[in-house]
Amino acid sequence: MSNPLHGTGSHSSGLDSAGSDTAGSDSAAANHQEPDNQEPDNQASNNEASNNTALLDRLAGGLIVSCQASAGHPLRDSATMARLAAAAEAGGAVGIRAGGVGGVADLRAVRAAVTVPLIGLIKLDAPVSITSTLQAVRECAAAGADMVAIDATARPRLDGSSLAEQIVLAHRLGVLVLADVATAAEADAALAIGADAVATTLSGYTPDTAPQGRAVPGTAAGPDLDLVADIRRRQPEATLIAEGRIGSPDQVGAAVAAGASAVVVGTAITDLTAVTARFVAGLGVSGMSEISQQSQ
Numbered sequence: 626m627s628n629p630l631h632g633t634g635s636h637s638s639g640l641d642s643a644g645s646d647t648a649g650s651d652s653a654a655a656n657h658q659e660p661d662n663q664e665p666d667n668q669a670s671n672n673e674a675s676n677n678t679a680l681l682d683r684l685a686g687g688l689i690v691s692c693q694a695s696a697g698h699p700l701r702d703s704a705t706m707a708r709l710a711a712a713a714e715a716g717g718a719v720g721i722r723a724g725g726v727g728g729v730a731d732l733r734a735v736r737a738a739v740t741v742p743l744i745g746l747i748k749l750d751a752p753v754s755i756t757s758t759l760q761a762v763r764e765c766a767a768a769g770a771d772m773v774a775i776d777a778t779a780r781p782r783l784d785g786s787s788l789a790e791q792i793v794l795a796h797r798l799g800v801l802v803l804a805d806v807a808t809a810a811e812a813d814a815a816l817a818i819g820a821d822a823v824a825t826t827l828s829g830y831t832p833d834t835a836p837q838g839r840a841v842p843g844t845a846a847g848p849d850l851d852l853v854a855d856i857r858r859r860q861p862e863a864t865l866i867a868e869g870r871i872g873s874p875d876q877v878g879a880a881v882a883a884g885a886s887a888v889v890v891g892t893a894i895t896d897l898t899a900v901t902a903r904f905v906a907g908l909g910v911s912g913m914s915e916i917s918q919q920s921q
């Protein structure tokens with residue numbers, strides 16, 4: 626099934642084809658004041674640690690809904706993403722993942738629409754797409770994300786920065802880091818340099834892990850629960866988020882059973898085009914089975 630709403634497609638930093646959707650992201654970042662790079666005192670450091678723990682606790686055991694739409698999708702505008710997010714919160718989501726190609730405009734709209742923690746990302750026009758520059762980290766923080774999702778695969782980034790530098794910057798800006806990984810080794814590496822949580826987001830979307838070596842959003846069959854279990858075995862204490870191609874409540878439960886601390890679902894909830902296509906496909910299947918039952 627194609628996945629236009631949550632695809633990795635080609636998009637520029639915080640600017641999708643709608644243009645106005647992300648207007649102002651640069652100025653938002655420019656206006657943002659970064660704190661001095663000083664050692665925090667012990668009290669401040671303790672407060673920060675307990676805030677971080679509180680945020681991770683709010684996500685623990687819950688469902689996080691990804692509200693994103695790619696350029697050209699019928700739902701592609703920031704106000705729509707905000708309504709999807711509010712609807713998801715009303716349904717029991719403990720967090721929202723948003724931004725993507727809608728960038729800062731989506732993040733601001735969603736931030737204003739929900740009270741649950743916001744995991745922000747900005748998709749850049751590059752193979753390493755998810756918040757893979759220092760500027761994108763700044764923009765997510767300035768737009769109100771509580772946690773920033775960052776591509777944590779071992780691939781070069783557009784601005785030449787490292788994941789470690791991005792983590793340091795995010796923490797200076799007061800946001801946690803969710804490392805989006807494709808392998809257990811990447812999860813180990815990201816946690817070792819200070820990522821606050823890891824997600825299996827990129828399994829199936831990197832040259833090493835994609836079927837036939839190609840990253841084609843939405844085309845791999847199902848969630849990579851083996852990866853969830855593998856990371857959990859290696860990282861018993863980590864906040865581990867299962868994400869990617871989770872398509873049913875049963876699969877949510879299976880992800881938790883495999884060791885996930887929380888589960889992200891996007892396409893299966895918020896991509897009405899993909900959801901409709903699944904039901905349309907069901908017409909053919911049930912039609913066939915009814916016909917075959919009648920003929921027996």
Ligand SMILES: CC(=O)N[C@H](C=O)[C@@H](O)[C@H](O)[C@H](O)COP(=O)(O)O
Nearest residue numbers: 631632633691830869870890891892
């Ligand atoms: C690979 C990539 O770029 N994933 C993106 C990350 O934010 C989104 O396109 C996904 O929709 C999201 O990860 C949720 O996954 P799913 O839509 O399969 O439930």
